[in-house]
Amino acid sequence: MNDVLESLFRAEVRGLTLHRVQGHGGETDRVETYRGTTVKMELSEKVRLEIGVSDHFVDPTVNAILSAAQTGAVGDGKIFVLPVEKVYRIRTAEEDQAAVTPVG
């Protein structure tokens, strides 16, 4: 995770939100044993990043994540690129492009 953050920082992506989530992709399940009880852990701990960027920043952001998060193993995760309808920065009431551009 820190590799990804470092890589994003290098790509000058400064604003993001991180969630710790439980998820499941195509990776094999972990088997754990507690006393006599064996369980298959269907959900693994994952992180979910939400990053809002302006259009010309999309590719650098995606590349930064790809270069840092890729191990080649199943379970590396997915990147979804979605359009955003409207953005406001609450502090200044700036809209859209201005709202996601870091100040100074």
Place this chain on the structure above:
Amino acid sequence: MNSADIAWMLVATALVLLMTPALGFFYGGLVRSKNALNTMMMSVSALGFVGIGWALAGYSIAFAPGNALAGDMSRALLHGVGLEAQGTIPHLLFFSYQGTFAIITAALISGAIVERMRFGSYLAFLFLWGIAVYAPVAHWVWGGGWLSRLGALDFAGGTVVHVNAAAAALVAALVLSPRKDFARQAILPHNVPFTLLGAGLLWFGWFGFNAGSALGANASAALAFTNTMLAPVATLVAWTLLDLVRSSRATAVGAATAIVVGLVAITPAAGFISPVSAIVLGAVAAFPSYYALLWRARTRLDDSLDVVAAHGVGGTVGALLTGVFAQKSWNGVADGLAFGNARQLAIQAAAVLAVALYSAGATWGILKVVALFARVRATAREEGLGLDVTQHGEEAYTSGEGAILVLPEAHGPAAPLSEPVLAPGGGAS
């Protein structure tokens, strides 16, 4: 034999045994959550793997008659260790009491190699180290070996336990090399309350460790007991003040560390110095360990939980100050430098040096032998996922969400769901 002595030594043995799981909490709180169980298991498993080695051969090497370097095998597997008197207590109680020391000493090493050693290799290392390093060193100092003949003073194991474990820890940390995230990412303690709990339980157990080393319910035990209270008290105060001066924050991890450093430092001196000297010793001991910790963090040495700074530096300071503050009017054995016997300080230094050198060399050898048979270091992937899942198939903190029960096949086909399953002695509700 003396009933009071037996009663006290029974309790003291249990107190020292408690120190090993306490150490597990102390260390376990200092690592990341993905390695919490593995780190605690490194202490807990010492109870088993060092304990069994102690019964098989360790005790005999340490305390059977032999030569200046090691005991013979005449006491192997408790041969001749029975109900007869050893001093004023039954021989087998002496055996048990000393065994708890072997266990905690080996467990101490784990602090330098957490979050990166494969567990199977660690178990092999523990077993071999307890027999090949701890036992002979204990013989040198307590079993009639050459350091005891030289007159080295080590009341409860400043040299045998702490310097010994710290030298091994230093070598183990170097052989294993740093964790992959070391000095690249912030590695934070995941549960500081655990560490404080561990420090508290260690102090409690340490009364058995130090006062029990008098091997009886007597005045020497009372002196050691009092000093075991006073020295860490002084260390805690000195450490807290150092913290306040340096960063204007008194930290909880610092307090836990200070308690351990004070306990380590008083260990060799406990029954040999006056209570006022113990306060001075405790306060003085804070300084070298405090600055060793700060210095270590700036080096490439991944002694992850600072075994060297706490036990190596603290143990050495304690052993040397024993040679300074020892007072015949309190211990009836020998005076130190402050009371006109400079030779004692030289003997103490020689003992520390000899033990550190042997322990370092033998530890290196054991790790190389283990490496011939198994991989010692966890892979980068195992480190990334955490050793709890990869080494033990367990996690310290599970949510249980998404866990699917795997029904054991050995039980045969599960009962058909259509038939109600009756609980014994009652109906299905």
